[in-house]
Amino acid sequence: xxxxxxxxxxxxxxxxxxxxxxxxxxxxxxxxxxxxxxxxxxxxxxxxxxxxxxxxxxxxxxxxxxxxxxxxxxxxxxxxxxxxxxxxxxxxxxxxxxxxxxxxxxxxxxxxxxxxxxxxxxxxxxxxxxxxxxxxxxxxxxxxxxxxxxxxxxxxxxxxxxxxxxxxxxxxxxxxxxxxxxxxxxxxxxxxxxxxxxxxxxxxxxxxxxxxxxxxxxxxxxxxxxxxxxxxxxxxxxxxxxxxxxxxxxxxxxxxxxxxxxxxxxxxxxxxxxxxxxxxxxxxxxxxxxxxxxxxxxxxxxxxxxxxxxxxxxxxxxxxxxxxxxxxxxxxxxxxxxxxxxxxxxxxxxxxxxxxxxxxxxxxxxxxxxxxxxxxxxxxxxxxxxxxxxxxxxxxxxxxxxxxxxxxxxxxxxxxxxxxxxxxxxxxxxxxxxxxxxxxxxxxxxxxxxxxxxxxxxxxxxxxxxxxxxxxxxxxxxxxxxxxxxxxxxxxxxxxxxxxxxxxxxxxxxxxxxxxxxxxxxxxxxxxxxxxxxxxxxxxxxxxxxxxxxxxxxxxxxxxxxxxxxxxxxxxxxxxxxxxxxxxxxxxxxxxxxxxxxxxxxxxxxxxxxxxxxxxxxxxxxxxxxxxxxxxxxxxxxxxxxxxxxxxxxxxxxxxxxxxxxxxxxxxxxxxxxxxxxxxxxxxxxxxxxxxxxxxxxxxxxxxxxxxxxxxxxxxxxxxxxxxxxxxxxxxxxxxxxxxxxxxxxxxxxxxxxxxxxxxxxxxxxxxxxxxxxxxxxxxxxxxxxxxxxxxxxxxxxxxxxxxxxxxxxxxxxxxxxxxxxxxxxxxxxxxxxxxxxxxxxxxxxxxxxxxxxxxxxxxxxxxxxxxxxxxxxxxx
Numbered sequence: 050x051x052x053x054x055x056x057x058x059x060x061x062x063x064x065x066x067x068x069x070x071x072x073x074x075x076x077x078x079x080x081x082x083x084x085x086x087x088x089x090x091x092x093x094x095x096x097x098x099x100x101x102x103x104x105x106x107x108x109x110x111x112x113x114x115x116x117x118x119x120x121x122x123x124x125x126x127x128x129x130x131x132x133x134x135x136x137x138x139x140x141x142x143x144x145x146x147x148x149x150x151x152x153x154x155x156x157x158x159x160x161x162x163x164x165x166x167x168x169x170x171x172x173x174x175x176x177x178x179x180x181x182x183x184x185x186x187x188x189x190x191x192x193x194x195x196x197x198x199x200x201x202x203x204x205x206x207x208x209x210x211x212x213x214x215x216x217x218x219x220x221x222x223x224x225x226x227x228x229x230x231x232x233x234x235x236x237x238x239x240x241x242x243x244x245x246x247x248x249x250x251x252x253x254x255x256x257x258x259x260x261x262x263x264x265x266x267x268x269x270x271x272x273x274x275x276x277x278x279x280x281x282x283x284x285x286x287x288x289x290x291x292x293x294x295x296x297x298x299x300x301x302x303x304x305x306x307x308x309x310x311x312x313x314x315x316x317x318x319x320x321x322x323x324x325x326x327x328x329x330x331x332x333x334x335x336x337x338x339x340x341x342x343x344x345x346x347x348x349x350x351x352x353x354x355x356x357x358x359x360x361x362x363x364x365x366x367x368x369x370x371x372x373x374x375x376x377x378x379x380x381x382x383x384x385x386x387x388x389x390x391x392x393x394x395x396x397x398x399x400x401x402x403x404x405x406x407x408x409x410x411x412x413x414x415x416x417x418x419x420x421x422x423x424x425x426x427x428x429x430x431x432x433x434x435x436x437x438x439x440x441x442x443x444x445x446x447x448x449x450x451x452x453x454x455x456x457x458x459x460x461x462x463x464x465x466x467x468x469x470x471x472x473x474x475x476x477x478x479x480x481x482x483x484x485x486x487x488x489x490x491x492x493x494x495x496x497x498x499x500x501x502x503x504x505x506x507x508x509x510x511x512x513x514x515x516x517x518x519x520x521x522x523x524x525x526x527x528x529x530x531x532x533x534x535x536x537x538x539x540x541x542x543x544x545x546x547x548x549x550x551x552x553x554x555x556x557x558x559x560x561x562x563x564x565x566x567x568x569x570x571x572x573x574x575x576x577x578x579x580x581x582x583x584x585x586x587x588x589x590x591x592x593x594x595x596x597x598x599x600x601x602x603x604x605x606x607x608x609x610x611x612x613x614x615x616x617x618x619x620x621x622x623x624x625x626x627x628x629x630x631x632x633x634x635x636x637x638x639x640x641x642x643x644x645x646x647x648x649x650x651x652x653x654x655x656x657x658x659x660x661x662x663x664x665x666x667x668x669x670x671x672x673x674x675x676x677x678x679x680x681x682x683x684x685x686x687x688x689x690x691x692x693x694x695x696x697x698x699x700x701x702x703x704x705x706x707x708x709x710x711x712x713x714x715x716x717x718x719x720x721x722x723x724x725x726x727x728x729x730x731x732x733x734x735x736x737x738x739x740x741x742x743x744x745x746x747x748x749x750x751x752x753x754x755x756x757x758x759x760x761x762x763x764x765x766x767x768x769x770x771x772x773x774x775x776x777x778x779x780x781x782x783x784x785x786x787x788x789x790x791x792x793x794x795x796x797x798x799x800x801x802x803x804x805x806x807x808x809x810x811x812x813x814x815x816x817x818x819x820x821x822x823x824x825x826x827x828x829x830x831x832x833x834x835x836x837x838x839x840x841x842x843x844x845x846x847x848x849x850x851x852x853x854x855x856x857x858x859x860x861x862x863x864x865x866x867x868x869x870x871x872x873x874x875x876x877x878x879x880x881x882x883x884x885x886x887x888x889x890x891x892x893x894x895x896x897x898x899x900x901x902x903x904x905x906x907x908x909x910x911x912x913x914x915x916x917x918x919x920x921x922x923x924x925x926x
Contacts, residue, residue, distance in 0.1 A: 067150075067416075074411045078404050081150060087396070089148070090403035091385045092121040094371050095378050096157065096338070099129025106167075108136035113143050122148030124371060124406050125205065127157035130166040130484065134423040137202030141419045153410060153419040160206035160244070160255070161224055161481035162742070163439075164198040170435040170743070171486040174479030174720055175210060177446035177739030179226035179764030180802075182840045183864050184239040190442055191243020193435045196253040200425035204413050205256040205303060206244065207338075211237045211291045212261055214721075214765050215777045218271025220688035223479055223720025223740070225266055227764025228777045228799060230287050231859045234294040241299035249302075250414030252425060258303030259295045261340055263322055264288045265307035267775075271689050274308035274350070282852065282887045284311065287779075293331055302335030302409060306369055308343050308350075315351045317343040318360075323368030330926045336370040336405040344375040358384050362394050370402035436744065443741040443748035445838075448761040449803040453733040456712055458755025458805060459672060466505045467670035468492040469663045469706060470677050471513035471699065472718045479720055479740035480685030486743055491676045491716055494746025498754060506670070510663035511702040513680060514620045516596055517654035522556035526582040526633070535581035535636065535651075539567060543600070543641040545576045555579065558638060558651035566647070576641040577649070583636050585628040587655070594623035594652040597640050601649065604637040614639070620682055621652070628653070658698060660705045667709045674753065675706055677728075678718035685720070693724040693771045700727050707731055716749055722767040726796055737763070758805045760838035760864070762907065767797040778908040779855035800842050800859070800907035806833030806869065810841070813904055813912040821895050821918050823879035827904045831867035838866045839906060843877045846901040848915070851888050857903060877904075881922050895922040 066072055067081035082090065102112045108131070117123055123144055131137035137156065144154045159165040162172040170193055172178065178187065198206060211233055214225035226233040237259065246254035264284055268275030279288075295301045306323060307316040316322065317339055327333045347353050347360040354360040357376055361384050364372075372381050388394040410416065429435070449457070468474070474492040489497070492507040499505055522533045532554055539551040550569040558579055565572045583593075583605075595601050595611055597619060603611040610624035640649045667673040677699045683690065694700075707713055714734045717725065718741075728735055736759070741748050751757040768776040770791050778799035786793045812828040829841055844857040861877040884895045897918050905911020 070417050074408060077411050078407050081407055082400060082404055084150065085403070087386055087389060087399065088382070089121055089150070090399050091382045093124040093152070093403040093406040094385065094399070095123070095382055096125045096127050096371055096373055097123055097378060098374065099126045099156075102126070102129065102140070106132055108140055110139070113140060117144055117147055120148055122150070122152045123154045125155040125157050127373075129156055130158065131201050132167060134202065134421050134426060138420045141202070145419060151416070152407070153415040155205050155406065155410060155413070155415070156203045157205045157207065158198055158203045159208070159481050160194045160198055161208045161210060162479065163483040163486070164194050164201070164203070164206070165481065165483055166198070166201055166203070167484045168431055168486065169197045169483045170431050170439050171478055171483040171488065172439050172442050173446045173742040173745070174740035175224050175226055176214065176222065176720055176764060177741055178442060179232065179236060180448055180737075180739060180761040181442060181445040182232065182762050182764075182862055183445055184235050186442060186445060187236045187239035188243040189438050191240040192246070192253070193438050195244040195246060195255045196429050197431070197435065198255045199252050200421060200429045202421040203255060204415070205258065205409070207258050207260060207305065209237050209240045209257065209259060210261070211259045211295060212266025213288060213291065215267050215775055216271045217693055217721045217765070217768070217774065218690050218771070219266065219268055220273060220684050220690070221480075221686050222266065222765070223684050224481070228766060229764065229779065229859050230290050232764060232862070234291040237291060238294045238299035241295050241301045245300055245302070249412045250418070252421065256303050256335070256409060256413070257299070257301045258305055258338065259292055259301050260305035261307035262292060262304045262316065262327070262337070263307065264311055265309050268309060273687050273689055277309050277311045280312065282891065285887050289326070296331055296333050302412070303338065304333070304335065305338050305340050306343055308340050308346060310351060315347055315353055317347055317369060318353065318363040318367045320367040328368065334405070334408065336402070336409060337368055338371045339364060339369050339373045339375055341373045342375055344369065344372055358388070361385060362388050365398050365402065366394060370405045439742050440744040440748060443744045444751065444757045446739055446741055446761050447748060447752045447757070447759045448737040448763055448801075449759040450735040450737050450797060450801075451729060451732070452803055456734040457714065457736075457753060459714070459753050461499070461754050462502075463499075463671045464503050465670045466495060466499065466503055467666045467673045467711070468495055468505060468507045468676070469510050469667060469673055470675045470702070471509060471511055472678055472680065473509065473674070473676040474507050475680065477680050477718050477740050477745075478742065480681050488741075488743045489746035491674065491746045491749050494748070494750035495674065495753070497747065498750035506666055508663035508666050510660055510706070511658055511698050513697065513699070514682060515658060515697050516621045516650065517592070517594060517652045518656055519557055519559035520583060520651045520653050524584050524586060525557060526584060527554060528580050528582070530582065535579040535638070538578045538580075539570045540576045541571045541574070543574055543576050543643065545578055545639060558649055560650070561646070561648040563646045573642060573644045576639065579636070579638040579651070581636055583634045585630055585632065587628070587630050589628050589655055591626060591628060591654040592623035593626045594621055594654070595619070595638065596621045596648065596650040596652060598646070598648050599643050600641040602639050606635050660702055663702070664705050664709060667706045667711045670711055673706050673709070673711045673713045674716060675703055675713055676716045676718060677703065678723070679720065680718070691771070693722070693768065695723060695725065695727070703728070703732070714753060722763075722765045724768055724770055724796065726769050729796060737761070755805065758835055758837040759802065760804060760840070762800050762802040762840045762842075763797055764799070766795045766799045769796045779858050781853050782856055783853070798907050798909035800840070801909070802840075802907070804833075804837045804839065806831055806835040806837040808832065808837070808839045808867075808906060810905055810912050813902070813914050815902060815914050815916045817916050821879070821881040821884050821922055823916060825877040825879065825902055825904065827875050827912065828872055829865055829867070829875055830872040831869055834869050836866070836868050838864055840864050841875050842905060842907065842911070844903040844908060844911070845879070845883060846903070847884065847886065847896070848899040848901055850886055850896055850898065852886060854886055857908065859908070881924060884918065885924050893924040893926060895924065897921050
């Protein structure tokens with residue numbers, strides 16, 4: 050499709066070298082930078098909030114003029130998500146025409162598993178993409194993200210997430226591609242290549258920004274942004290190679306400095322990593338953006354600086370090029386300018402940062418063509434072809450964990466099917482998902498798949514997070530007992546201090562607010578106190594509870610029964626209580642809101658859970674498909690957990706369904722490896738579905754009924770118990786899991802996944818040719834009666850080494866499609882880099898000695914052979 054875009058003809062056309070598109074990018078950057086004032090350079094280092102430039106999702110011209118009329122231009126704008134070409138083109142035109150050098154803006158976005166703009170194609174959550182073990186597919190996923198974002202005039206995306214998912218308690222593990230260095234590096238690099246394409250000037254490409262640099266995914270005790278307790282050898286061995294490959298082979302031109310600290314040094318001020326390694330060793334030419342607030346946290350969280358000024362100086366001197374909403378734009382820019390003018394910071398740091406931003410703008414072709422066209426959006430956005438890629442990704446992410454007596458695939462001739470459970474009819478996409486996207490649910494997918502040939506019925510059985518009931522107005526009285534409800538007092542701060550800005554009577558406390566909760570109350574950073582009396586109308590033994598995504602505390606008769614004031618974010622917290630009919634209990638409920646919407650609920654469990662409808666439906670059906678797991682309420686950023694068990698009453702509900710005697714298939718929706726030992730012991734068939742994207746329910750149905758043969762492999766180890774953590778396959782030889790109360794092994798090993806057919810590995814052979822060039826061949830045969838795909842995996846063990854190394858490490862894999870009875874000879878090539886370690890002198894070498902190769906269908910089993918490297922080989926950094 051031929052689409053003509055607007056041409057850019059600045060008033061100063063061809064007067065200066067930087068305007069000449071035929072010159073090398075570096076010459077253009079050098080020329081433009083030499084003409085800019087300090088103030089103009091510093092403006093390129095700043096990010097502006099696009100949400101403040103909109104009203105009702107449309108561009109607000111007056112806001113644009115107020116923000117950018119000073120003639121200094123702008124580095125980047127985030128959170129804009131334009132819905133049409135006119136708005137983004139009008140914004141760019143204004144920015145270009147209102148700075149003297151005609152410098153356009155870079156538009157940022159989120160695109161973790163789909164360009165986040167309204168209605169884009171929604172792919173499986175990243176941990177599910179990791180389960181595909183398919184680099185070619187990842188490149189196509191990246192291409193869809195790139196083309197949909199760039200069509201909207203967006204140029205730079207905050208992803209992919211290349212943290213290693215080795216801490217399942219951490220809520221952001223769902224954003225990772227798994228626990229392994231090689232798998233994450235291979236898939237992550239493919240995503241980057243798809244997103245950026247072969248030419249950033251094309252209207253299908255965006256800049257990729259791998260995050261979070263570095264080691265952010267293994268925080269102490271699983272707490273988001275917690276300290277990282279690794280030394281440099283471990284960091285270089287396991288974590289940095291993922292980013293290095295994305296930068297050097299994938300060409301990624303952005304990265305995000307993490308919140309966390311490594312061995313006592315916060316990443317936002319870590320010159321060793323941000324400059325010495327990233328730029329000097331690896332030759333990185335892109336820009337480093339702080340994670341949202343990471344510069345500010347140098348003072349407020351890490352306490353490694355004493356002021357915003359010190360924080361800004363430390364971050365920029367270390368290698369950060371652009372802030373991410375750390376400080377108000379004016380404060381940030383004026384601080385940098387004053388640091389340079391006072392001699393406290395070398396202007397070279399500003400030149401480095403501004404040059405990096407300008408370099409991207411030239412590489413993106415924005416000086417020649419800063420605009421987009423509505424035809425691009427209409428042609429590409431959520432196209433049928435893009436949706437097919439999402440379906441393929443969902444299908445390949447399915448991991449069959451158990452299939453006792455070949456219960457699966459289910460008989461397509463079934464006449465009555467029950468789809469049960471808290472997630473059976475829920476659209477679950479995961480964190481940082483596409484705005485406005487709705488996934489096909491398992492219930493809808495099975496109904497669509499079977500059509501009119503069967504009766505497919507649904508019952509929820511039990512909600513995922515059982516919150517009882519909101520205490521109704523009939524059981525609440527104001528402090529003076531004159532009215533039903535509670536007195537609510539609102540303050541425009543988080544501490545219930547000063548004069549109230551609003552006082553009213555709330556009939557009950559059951560609120561979810563996206564904006565201000567009332568006239569005169571801030572949209573963010575407010576607090577509320579509810580006061581009055583709770584008066585039950587019946588006697589019952591139960592609990593009183595609160596639910597909020599911010600700080601909350603509850604007093605009953607002067608006793609603090611729930612105190613979640615400092616922590617914030619609780620799905621449900623309860624306190625046991627004996628309720629007596631007619632008795633008046635004095636209630637004081639406080640909450641504060643910290644940003645991005647708020648909710649507050651006062652709850653009790655007067656009515657107990659009732660499984661009967663789901664149980665009766667299961668009894669009358671030929672099969673019960675029970676969908677369990679978690680949602681972003683339990684696993685996403687700042688949703689860390691202390692237990693990996695199925696949340697709440699889910700296992701109790703499952704036991705009730707199993708007791709009916711009807712065959713049960715468990716489908717698990719989740720973003721982290723859960724300790725599903727109970728399911729493994731009791732349920733005959735288990736399908737791990739992750740958060741499978743917009744086509745998820747259809748992918749589940751096609752897999753359960755055999756149109757698709759499951760071929761996904763686990764990208765993370767499943768522990769039996771949270772007490773086994775850390776639990777990843779590439780552990781050190783001295784790891785001791787010899788607990789007196791738990792097995793030493795995992796529940797499911799890394800790389801594990803069953804199929805409806807069977808595969809046999811044989812004839813493993815190894816050939817070495819000097820300098821550690823190793824060729825490994827193995828014959829793979831489909832020994833079953835169905836066509837299927839197997840992921841052949843090669844692991845290497847350095848048998849004896851001068852520093853300790855992993856018991857085994859994945860070094861190669863290949864996804865192979867085979868017909869029944871078909872065989873294929875698979876060839877893997879190992880390079881010296883695959884055998885290297887960082888020795889005691891912190892030099893990267895391949896040591897002489899014996900190496901063992903394992904090839905098979907998962908990390909726990911396979912054929913083994915050994916080879917020897919005769920002489921040590923020196924490798925560069």
